[in-house]
Amino acid sequence: MAAEAHAIDALGQFKLTTALGPIGASVNFTQSNLMMVISGLLILGLMVLGARPQAVVPGRLQALAEMAYEGIRKMCIEQIGEEGKAFFPFVFTLFMFVLIGNLLGLLPFSFTYTSHIAVTLTLALTVIVLVTIVALKIHGLHFFSYFFPPGAPVLLAPIIVPVEIISYLSRPVSLSIRLFANMVAGHVMFEVFASFILMMAASHALGSFGVVGAVGPMALNVALMGFELLVAFLQAYVFAILTCIYLHDAVHLH
Amino acid sequence: MRPIGLLTAAALSFLTSVALAAEGKEGMPQLDFKNVLLKSQIVWLVIIFVVLYILLSRWALPKVGAVLEKRAATIAGDLDAARQAKGAADAAVAELTAKTREAHAGAQAEIAGAVDAAKAAAAAQTATLTARLDAQLAEAEGRINAARAAAMGALRQVASDTAGVVVSRLTGVAANAAAVDAAVGSALSARGLG
Numbered sequence: 001m002a003a004e005a006h007a008i009d010a011l012g013q014f015k016l017t018t019a020l021g022p023i024g025a026s027v028n029f030t031q032s033n034l035m036m037v038i039s040g041l042l043i044l045g046l047m048v049l050g051a052r053p054q055a056v057v058p059g060r061l062q063a064l065a066e067m068a069y070e071g072i073r074k075m076c077i078e079q080i081g082e083e084g085k086a087f088f089p090f091v092f093t094l095f096m097f098v099l100i101g102n103l104l105g106l107l108p109f110s111f112t113y114t115s116h117i118a119v120t121l122t123l124a125l126t127v128i129v130l131v132t133i134v135a136l137k138i139h140g141l142h143f144f145s146y147f148f149p150p151g152a153p154v155l156l157a158p159i160i161v162p163v164e165i166i167s168y169l170s171r172p173v174s175l176s177i178r179l180f181a182n183m184v185a186g187h188v189m190f191e192v193f194a195s196f197i198l199m200m201a202a203s204h205a206l207g208s209f210g211v212v213g214a215v216g217p218m219a220l221n222v223a224l225m226g227f228e229l230l231v232a233f234l235q236a237y238v239f240a241i242l243t244c245i246y247l248h249d250a251v252h253l254h
Numbered sequence: 255m256r257p258i259g260l261l262t263a264a265a266l267s268f269l270t271s272v273a274l275a276a277e278g279k280e281g282m283p284q285l286d287f288k289n290v291l292l293k294s295q296i297v298w299l300v301i302i303f304v305v306l307y308i309l310l311s312r313w314a315l316p317k318v319g320a321v322l323e324k325r326a327a328t329i330a331g332d333l334d335a336a337r338q339a340k341g342a343a344d345a346a347v348a349e350l351t352a353k354t355r356e357a358h359a360g361a362q363a364e365i366a367g368a369v370d371a372a373k374a375a376a377a378a379q380t381a382t383l384t385a386r387l388d389a390q391l392a393e394a395e396g397r398i399n400a401a402r403a404a405a406m407g408a409l410r411q412v413a414s415d416t417a418g419v420v421v422s423r424l425t426g427v428a429a430n431a432a433a434v435d436a437a438v439g440s441a442l443s444a445r446g447l448g
Binding site for chain 1: 281282283284285289290291292294295296298299300302303305306307309310311313314315317318319320321322324325328329
């Protein structure tokens with residue numbers, strides 16, 4: 001049993017390797033980056049090919065492209081206000097990049113770049129840096145009043161200001177860890193249940209019981225796939241809507 | 255029961271294996287910050303993300319936006335055309351109604367005029383007829399009166415002559431013309447004929 005359990009390598013799937021042969025290896029182009037390029041091409045392909053028919057009554061691809069466009073645009077305008085139109089391309093890029101990354105990662109033999117904390121943290125830091133720049137550009141030094149809510153007693157300033165600053169600085173951490181942890185957890189569970197299938201089916205101690213019992217983890221993995229599809233959408237949505245909320249704060253303060 | 259127990263056992267052994275791996279040489283590949291590939295991954299991520307952002311914002315998204323705008327314009331145009339057509343139809347219906355009412359009123363007035371004219375003509379005809387009949391009646395009455403007067407005059411002459419002749423034959427004396435005439439006159443007036 002101990003020897004079989006040792007066969008579970010749930011974390012090996014996250015290991016980075018170089019892609020595209022010796023050329024990719026020479027510039028340290030990883031398989032993670034290859035998936036990023038593929039998802040970028042998919043996003044561009046969806047939007048460009050979707051817009052090509054220019055039909056008044058859209059076909060399937062066009063409807064998908066328009067749904068993505070209008071959904072994110074509506075979210076930007078609802079969350080940020082009229083100023084949200086300016087941030088729409090950024091939020092759209094972010095949402096689609098995360099969503100397609102999550103979905104592509106669910107394919108066998110692919111790689112989930114959103115399961116790397118370095119990737120999600122880079123995206124989250126981009127968001128926070130952008131939010132801070134936008135806030136400084138619109139409000140100037142008045143932006144720092146954000147850390148002290150109006151109407152709060154001045155006596156409490158020594159407590160409120162550090163708390164507000166910490167909550168502001170923890171945004172990229174929570175934003176990145178939420179996505180990273182969700183994707184890692186899902187993929188580790190896939191790997192573990194898949195290992196159970198093999199272990200039970202190959203077990204000498206269980207015999208034919210093991211083959212029948214292997215249906216259990218198999219069914220779990222099938223259910224998990226549906227669940228992970230939901231998580232893929234949900235986490236991309238959460239990432240995008242939190243970006244919008246932070247941008248709203250930057251544009252309007254409080 | 256057996257597979258569930260097995261699952262629990264396997265889950266436990268998995269946790270220990272993860273713990274062992276974390277303690278051991280490998281750990282989570284995501285946290286292996288000494289790995290060059292982890293850093294290069296981020297450099298490539300930034301390049302890919304920026305290129306994707308530029309391509310989307312400058313090229314792909316405006317295309318979809320143009321399609322949506324075109325559709326909105328088409329729909330607005332169609333609605334406008336429909337509204338205009340409805341306005342024209344409404345105006346035509348209103349005109350038709352007005353014309354019909356006008357024609358109705360005209361016809362009614364013409365009928366009333368014709369009826370009035372006919373009534374007036376009839377009244378005029380009746381009046382002339384009545385006048386003519388009245389005139390004829392009056393003339394006839396005049397003639398009757400004349401004839402009657404003539405007849406009355408002749409009656410007195412005849413009665414006086416007859417009375418004179420009767421008196422002369424009975425008495426053999428020529429009758430007093432004046433007395434006879436007076437007697438005839440009183441007799442006639444006594445009978446209501448004088």
